[in-house]
Amino acid sequence: MYIFLFIYRYIILAKKQKHCFQYIEMPIKCNTGCGKNAILKRPKTGHALCKECFFWAFEEEVHHTITAAQLFKPGEYVAVAASGGKDSTVLAYVMKLLNDRYDYGLKLVLLSIDEGITGYRDDSLETVKRNEQQYDIPLKILSYEELYGWTMDRIVSQVGRKNNCTFCGVFRRQALDRGAELLKVDKIVTGHNADDIAETVLMNILRGDIARLQRCTLIETTSDGEETIARSKPFKYTYEKEIVMYAYFKKLDYFSTECIYSPNAYRGHARTHLKNLEKIRPTSIIDIIHSGESLSVREGVRMPSQMTCVRCGHISSQEFCKACVLLEGLNKGKPKLGIGKTSKIKEHMETIPEPQKGEKTILNGVKTDKKLLDF
Numbered sequence: 001m002y003i004f005l006f007i008y009r010y011i012i013l014a015k016k017q018k019h020c021f022q023y024i025e026m027p028i029k030c031n032t033g034c035g036k037n038a039i040l041k042r043p044k045t046g047h048a049l050c051k052e053c054f055f056w057a058f059e060e061e062v063h064h065t066i067t068a069a070q071l072f073k074p075g076e077y078v079a080v081a082a083s084g085g086k087d088s089t090v091l092a093y094v095m096k097l098l099n100d101r102y103d104y105g106l107k108l109v110l111l112s113i114d115e116g117i118t119g120y121r122d123d124s125l126e127t128v129k130r131n132e133q134q135y136d137i138p139l140k141i142l143s144y145e146e147l148y149g150w151t152m153d154r155i156v157s158q159v160g161r162k163n164n165c166t167f168c169g170v171f172r173r174q175a176l177d178r179g180a181e182l183l184k185v186d187k188i189v190t191g192h193n194a195d196d197i198a199e200t201v202l203m204n205i206l207r208g209d210i211a212r213l214q215r216c217t218l219i220e221t222t223s224d225g226e227e228t229i230a231r232s233k234p235f236k237y238t239y240e241k242e243i244v245m246y247a248y249f250k251k252l253d254y255f256s257t258e259c260i261y262s263p264n265a266y267r268g269h270a271r272t273h274l275k276n277l278e279k280i281r282p283t284s285i286i287d288i289i290h291s292g293e294s295l296s297v298r299e300g301v302r303m304p305s306q307m308t309c310v311r312c313g314h315i316s317s318q319e320f321c322k323a324c325v326l327l328e329g330l331n332k333g334k335p336k337l338g339i340g341k342t343s344k345i346k347e348h349m350e351t352i353p354e355p356q357k358g359e360k361t362i363l364n365g366v367k368t369d370k371k372l373l374d375f
């Protein structure tokens with residue numbers, strides 16, 4: 001009876017989890033030789049492992065990624081970009097665990113962006129608030145509403161569901177930078193995993209986006225300017241399926257619903273293709289990342305240069321950054337500005353004097369507001 005319930009529980013879970021994983025039904029020994037029975041087959045290596053050895057392998061691989069790339073220095077203040085989803089929840093948990101186990105000497109903070117999506121982000125942020133207590137890491141939440149004067153709910157009501165992911169992605173990227181600046185952290189870490197990176201490599205190849213193709217496999221990204229806060233991906237080589245397994249077996253508290261506004265269709269195709277490749281050959285994910293890492297751009301190919309947005313002072317490859325252009329379009333009732341052709345942008349943007357060095361304006365016209373710093 002007990003065995004039946006045990007197996008039934010896993011079958012239900014496997015069906016429930018979108019990314020179902022392979023578990024061991026017949027009793028076989030853990031491949032590490034620890035003497036315990038294996039309960040799962042690792043998607044990345046095919047090894048049959050017991051729960052404890054899987055946890056150890058997972059954590060040690062992340063530790064290796066962190067140390068090999070020298071992601072942190074002792075004493076650094078690091079923001080974990082926390083959405084409440086599986087990846088960033090596991091990241092926050094593992095960062096805390098490794099910081100204690102290996103004495104990294106880091107001070108951690110959870111940084112969440114509330115995009116203003118009713119029935120999705122409000123619920124996932126409740127998870128992050130519980131994580132704050134569970135992991136004893138302070139939490140700072142910043143919203144699009146306070147940063148930009150718009151929620152995603154309102155943006156979608158203006159632009160519809162076709163291009164809304166563009167707004168969300170551009171604003172989130174900058175919101176994380178701005179949150180990090182307000183908190184004065186040294187680094188940001190995100191839960192992007194190996195599947196995300198392999199998907200991005202595929203997408204950039206399909207779009208012929210050489211500049212992004214060159215950057216997307218970097219484990220840490222900084223701009224040339226000294227003012228941008230470094231962003232890194234400790235899960236660069238960690239498979240999504242293993243993150244789900246880790247969260248499940250550790251019984252971590254995370255939010256697993258997809259965004260209610262249609263997910264980015266193009267990425268969806270790359271994802272489906274990658275999942276199909278993974279079924280045939282699980283190493284496809286790592287192989288695609290390695291291919292991306294090995295590509296180099298021929299000398300003489302024109303690449304976009306990085307500069308500072310003349311309006312808000314954040315990094316940009318154009319005179320006005322994408323966030324300022326999108327926001328201007330929303331505020332002027334022209335939400336398509338910034339989505340299509342760039343030729344019309346300049347005539348619509350009123351030029352505001354360039355900010356003083358070291359002074360970044362908040363996009364809706366307000367200077368850095370101390371109230372935003374309240375925890």
Ligand SMILES: Nc1ncnc2c1ncn2[C@@H]1O[C@H](COP(=O)(O)OP(=O)(O)OP(=O)(O)O)[C@@H](O)[C@H]1O
Binds near residue numbers: 088115
């Ligand atoms: N609202 C948010 N607030 C803070 N960080 C975020 C937010 N949304 C995404 N991130 C960061 O960006 C990473 C990748 O986000 P993405 O939207 O691809 O979600 P995901 O792959 O489902 O990750 P997760 O499971 O952590 O939600 C997340 O792991 C997290 O670190």
